[in-house]
Amino acid sequence: MRKKILIIEDDPDILELLRIVFRDSGYDVIFSPVELDTGYIQVLHPDLILLDVRLKDSSRSGAQICSDLKSNPDTEMTPVILCSAEYDLPEIASRCHADMYLAKPYNIVSLLSQVNKYLS
Numbered sequence: 001m002r003k004k005i006l007i008i009e010d011d012p013d014i015l016e017l018l019r020i021v022f023r024d025s026g027y028d029v030i031f032s033p034v035e036l037d038t039g040y041i042q043v044l045h046p047d048l049i050l051l052d053v054r055l056k057d058s059s060r061s062g063a064q065i066c067s068d069l070k071s072n073p074d075t076e077m078t079p080v081i082l083c084s085a086e087y088d089l090p091e092i093a094s095r096c097h098a099d100m101y102l103a104k105p106y107n108i109v110s111l112l113s114q115v116n117k118y119l120s
Contacts, residue, residue, distance in 0.1 A: 003119045004028045006046035038068045053084035066096040079118040
């Protein structure tokens, strides 16, 4: 069975790039340009979540979404990778209990390597 990645990212260019990279790598990919309710994420049951910290037009940041996911027994084990250009990304990732983080702009090969590591 193919692994499912949920990508929550508000930049359409990044979404398109990630769509190509992950689909060509054999993953099922679900995209959202805005925040999703934790309950809905639970229903989607992704194997990994790639999450932007800053989401335009959203009431919660990616860090808040990550905290909610990690405090929910049904989603706490789902790996979350935070992506952002925030200077304090390591601290943000630590506070919200993200499994890892990648600073933007990130190297696609490194991103794919990390995703493969979590999903193998």
